[in-house]
Amino acid sequence: MKAKTRKTRVAVIGCGVIGPLHLKCYAALPNVEVAAVCDLREERARSAAEQFAAGRWTVESAEVFADPGIDAVSICTDHASHASLACAALAAGKHVLCEKSLARVPADLRRMLAAAAARPELVAAGVFQHRFEPVPNVVRDIIAAGGLGRLLLACGTLLCHRSREYYEGDAWRGTIRGEGGSALINQAIHYFDLLLWMSGGATAVSAFQANLGHEGVIETEDTISVAVRFANGATGAFSTSNAAAQNWSSSLRFVGTKGSVELRDDRLFAVDFPGDPKAAASVEARVGRAVAAAEKTVSHKGKEYYGVGHMAQIEDFVRAIRTGTRPKVTFADAAETDALVFEAYRSAARAASRRRD
Numbered sequence: 001m002k003a004k005t006r007k008t009r010v011a012v013i014g015c016g017v018i019g020p021l022h023l024k025c026y027a028a029l030p031n032v033e034v035a036a037v038c039d040l041r042e043e044r045a046r047s048a049a050e051q052f053a054a055g056r057w058t059v060e061s062a063e064v065f066a067d068p069g070i071d072a073v074s075i076c077t078d079h080a081s082h083a084s085l086a087c088a089a090l091a092a093g094k095h096v097l098c099e100k101s102l103a104r105v106p107a108d109l110r111r112m113l114a115a116a117a118a119r120p121e122l123v124a125a126g127v128f129q130h131r132f133e134p135v136p137n138v139v140r141d142i143i144a145a146g147g148l149g150r151l152l153l154a155c156g157t158l159l160c161h162r163s164r165e166y167y168e169g170d171a172w173r174g175t176i177r178g179e180g181g182s183a184l185i186n187q188a189i190h191y192f193d194l195l196l197w198m199s200g201g202a203t204a205v206s207a208f209q210a211n212l213g214h215e216g217v218i219e220t221e222d223t224i225s226v227a228v229r230f231a232n233g234a235t236g237a238f239s240t241s242n243a244a245a246q247n248w249s250s251s252l253r254f255v256g257t258k259g260s261v262e263l264r265d266d267r268l269f270a271v272d273f274p275g276d277p278k279a280a281a282s283v284e285a286r287v288g289r290a291v292a293a294a295e296k297t298v299s300h301k302g303k304e305y306y307g308v309g310h311m312a313q314i315e316d317f318v319r320a321i322r323t324g325t326r327p328k329v330t331f332a333d334a335a336e337t338d339a340l341v342f343e344a345y346r347s348a349a350r351a352a353s354r355r356r357d
């Protein structure tokens with residue numbers, strides 16, 4: 001049977017918090033078959049197989065990679081395991097969709113980029129599901145077209161709350177070896193990525209970090225502020241804490257010489273063009289039309305805590321596999337943000353060691 005006429009056979013590796021959402025999205029697509037699920041914890045693999053009618057379950061990722069009937073894998077495991085699993089999957093000829101953060105450390109990221117480059121016929125995509133939402137896309141287009149004038153500042157925050165129980169529940173969380181960091185590389189990476197991507201990319205960052213609400217619980221940062229130099233010359237800042245009282249409150253503000261746009265909690269919050277109400281109304285109308293159009297698509301059925309973008313990103317991944325086209329977020333695209341996360345951590349570590357001197 002030809003690959004394009006039969007269903008695309010996928011496996012999901014890692015069936016903890018996010019794996020089941022990937023499975024739910026694949027199960028909703030008529031041209032996809034969930035061929036296998038895999039988790040080191042047998043009960044999780046079994047239960048996911050049952051819930052999503054997977055062809056089979058296993059605790060051995062090597063069995064997934066060795067199966068010639070499997071076309072693609074979603075990697076939904078802890079950060080430290082992404083590089084080995086992704087490299088093995090690509091070497092075995094599987095298309096890969098890997099959860100954020102692609103890698104835990106720069107060396108892993110380089111391995112993953114090399115593995116993807118060695119198999120250009122395969123789709124290697126990184127999850128940044130918020131890049132599929134309508135509001136960030138429209139505002140990004142407006143900024144790129146000079147709709148705010150020259151971009152001056154782009155600033156963002158993400159406030160969230162991660163409890164002691166959250167960290168004590170899974171050994172990899174809150175550790176350098178398992179997670180690589182915490183507030184920035186895990187929870188806030190989505191909004192840090194949007195800030196960079198919507199502003200047209202960044203060239204340099206510097207940062208300060210602290211552990212203010214999880215002392216004795218995690219060895220990583222729970223609070224960090226990053227100063228950003230954007231490629232177009234603008235400057236900006238991103239701050240986050242996962243020790244906040246609020247659980248999941250985001251803001252992104254873009255300020256140009258003509259006006260500014262602010263997103264709060266993924267929605268358009270404020271549009272301000274002093275002396276030019278027509279420009280403000282035009283931005284509001286464009287965003288409104290894009291949101292209305294997106295709400296009619298399958299991607300937006302079943303709102304999820306992690307944003308509605310997973311469905312759209314998984315559709316995009318499957319489309320790229322089936323049509324031989326580029327996915328919206330390649331490994332190389334996602335790696336640009338990862339590299340700046342790593343640079344922020346390096347900068348914060350340097351600042352901390354200077355303070356100790």
Ligand SMILES: NC(=O)c1ccc[n+]([C@@H]2O[C@H](COP(=O)([O-])OP(=O)(O)OC[C@H]3O[C@@H](n4cnc5c(N)ncnc54)[C@H](O)[C@@H]3O)[C@@H](O)[C@H]2O)c1
Binds near residue numbers: 019099
């Ligand atoms: N995009 C999002 O909004 C979003 C949300 C949550 C988590 N994530 C990301 O998804 C990934 C997983 O996070 P989670 O919260 O689901 O973690 P989790 O700890 O709940 O689940 C991970 C699962 O992977 C399994 N696993 C680990 N190594 C394995 C291996 N080699 N083979 C098979 N199974 C293995 C573990 O047993 C565990 O069940 C992380 O990268 C995280 O940052 C993304």
